Amino acid sequence: MNEGDSVLMNELGPRICILGPSNAGKSTLAHTIACANDLMCVHLDQLRHIPGTPWTLRDDEAFQALHDAAIAEDRWVMEGNYSRLLPQRLARATGLIVLDVSTGTSLLRYVRRCLGGGPRIGGIGATRDPVRWAMLMHIIGPTRAGRRRYAEVFAQSALPKRYISG
Template identity: 60%
Template sequence: MPLAALGPRICIMGPSNSGKSTLAQAIGQARDLPVVHLDQLHHLPDTDWQPRPVAAFVALHDAAILDERWVIDGNYSRCLPQRLARATGVVLLDVPTLTSLRRYVARCWFDRDRIGALAGNRDSVKWAMLRHIATTTRANRRRYDALAATIDLPVVRLATPRAIAAFYRTAGLTRPRRAAIRAGSPPAGT
């Protein structure tokens, strides 16, 4: 499916550490779409992933989806119905759990300028996150299967790192340089 078929409001969902933020940034650059990283809306900047109050997060989320053009990465099922109601296309990443675990550890140890990071935060390996990735991915995979079968939107499903790389190539996407992303301003309200 061509990237243009996903329209001007694209949701990118998938397991933690599957490459959602990097793909969102690449699509945003290629299609000139504002990029919204839900992790940045859900968590307070300059903290170690401290969540905002629920009402504040929902308000930021709902304001972001009112725009006519965007690419949003993240799951946050609490707000998924209203996000899908505005979306024009969905990309589902479905990488193996071991890939997500490996990417999580690598980003915490080696990736100081990762795309989608919280302002003022340095990621560190946390047991709770390792457990979340190891136990939640399987259940989420079943939910994504059901979601893909029921939504009336164009859906691109990418189930392996190789499939993701092929999507980058066929869509003419370039992996964004982190230094360029750091120089940009964070999304409104963060």
């Protein structure tokens, strides 16, 4: 970690929220930050979905209980969107990072991730994910609207923050 990274981490504090579209690199960034700063790494997909299943959702109450327990901790970096629970997450956060990549980049990263080897950081299974039509449509549709939402959250937030596009 270089001096600039250390300054950034001091500014963002011990509870960092990472938002952004699907396949923007949220999981990888959260993992990297957590390892470098001795923070608990929380991947919201792992809380929302039942591990070892083909992306089967937990019920809302179970997900919220896991989410709320995680944000109650003192030191974490949490990645994922799940807008319904975002207000309480941001209320506990000490810093915010918003990642933004184009729809084309998101699609390319998704396909590469699925066709590549093994499990991914932040995934819910022990194997790689198959390319799913529903996920392709999610990246093309709802993810685009999400980008506007994340930009608004960023603009309105008084937290120390960074906007990273690429």
